Structure formats: structure tokens, C-alpha cells
Amino acid sequence: MNISRNFIVIGGLYLLVGIFFGMYMGGSGDHTLAPVHAHINLLGFTLMTVFGLAYRLIPALAGGVLATAHFWLHQIGAFILLVGLFLLMSGTVGEGIGIIFPVAELAVLAGILCWVLNVYKNA
Numbered sequence: 001m002n003i004s005r006n007f008i009v010i011g012g013l014y015l016l017v018g019i020f021f022g023m024y025m026g027g028s029g030d031h032t033l034a035p036v037h038a039h040i041n042l043l044g045f046t047l048m049t050v051f052g053l054a055y056r057l058i059p060a061l062a063g064g065v066l067a068t069a070h071f072w073l074h075q076i077g078a079f080i081l082l083v084g085l086f087l088l089m090s091g092t093v094g095e096g097i098g099i100i101f102p103v104a105e106l107a108v109l110a111g112i113l114c115w116v117l118n119v120y121k122n123a
């Protein structure tokens with residue numbers, strides 16, 4: 001797996017979606033979904049692009065199990081978090097969905113822990 005390319009390409013896809021939300025808010029004047037927009041752009045585009053660039057710049061980070069674990073934990077955690085936040089804040093689903101958030105947040109956090117360990121050991 002080319003972890004650097006995957007992070008950067010997927011980050012770009014999040015940016016497209018994030019900009020779409022921003023344009024919708026700007027056009028409609030309804031800013032209810034601002035936190036969804038913010039975190040699609042930040043957790044999706046910004047972080048993933050930073051990670052992708054770092055894995056490209058420091059190849060020693062990219063090879064091991066910590067990098068693979070980081071990639072998948074971030075992808076799965078961020079996706080569940082962002083889709084869940086959208087469904088909740090748009091009123092599509094009720095508060096019952098709240099149970100998924102700690103799980104998704106822990107996945108993102110565990111991924112970041114792998115990242116920090118990897119950087120500490122190999123950067």
C-alpha cells in the first residue's frame with residue numbers, strides 16, 4: 001500500500017465534500033452544519049494531507065505496522081465520526097446514534113497514538 005498517496009488522495013476527496021458543505025452554507029445562510037464542514041476539512045483534508053506529506057518526506061515512517069494501523073484507524077474512525085455527525089446534526093437520525101461517537105473517537109485516537117509512536121521511533 002502506498003500510504004502517502006492514499007492519505008493525500010483521500011484527503012482531496014474530503015476537501016471536495018467539505019467545500020460542497022461550505023458552499024451550501026454560504027448559499028443558504030444556514031450554518032447549522034458548520035462543525036460538520038469544519039471537521040470534514042480538518043480531520044479529513046488537512047490532517048490526511050499533512051500525514052501523506054510526512055510519510056512522503058520521511059520514508060522511514062511509511063513501512064511498518066504502525067503506519068498501516070494509523071492509516072486504517074484514521075480512515076475508519078474519521079469516516080464513522082463525520083458521517084455520524086452529519087446524520088445527527090442534519091436531524092436525519094436521533095440522539096441514539098451517540099453510541100458510535102466514543103468508538104469512532106477512540107479509533108482516531110488510537111491511530112494518532114500509532115502516529116506519535118512511529119514519529120518518536122523513526123522520524
Ligand code: HEM
Pocket residue numbers: 018019021022023025026031034035037038039041042045046
Ligand atoms: C469554498 C470553500 C469554503 C466555503 C464556501 C466555506 C464556508 C464556510 C461557512 C459558511 C462557514 C460557517 C461560518 C460560521 O457559521 O461562522 C464555515 C466555517 C468553517 N470553515 Fe469553511 N468554507 C470553505 C472552505 C474551508 C476550508 C478549506 C477549511 C479548512 C481547511 C474550512 C474551515 C472552516 C472551519 C474550521 C469553520 C468553523 C469556524 C467556526 O466555527 O468558528 N473551510 N466555512
Ligand code: HEM
Pocket residue numbers: 034035036038039042043046047081105108109
Ligand atoms: C476525534 C477528533 C475530534 C473530535 C471528537 C472533535 C470535537 C470537537 C467538538 C465537540 C467541537 C465543538 C463544536 C461546537 O461547539 O459546535 C470542536 C470544535 C472544533 N474543532 Fe474539533 N474535534 C476533533 C478533531 C479536530 C481536529 C483534528 C481539528 C484540527 C485539525 C479540530 C479543530 C476544531 C475547530 C477549529 C473547532 C471550532 C470550530 C467549530 O466550532 O466548528 N478538531 N471539535
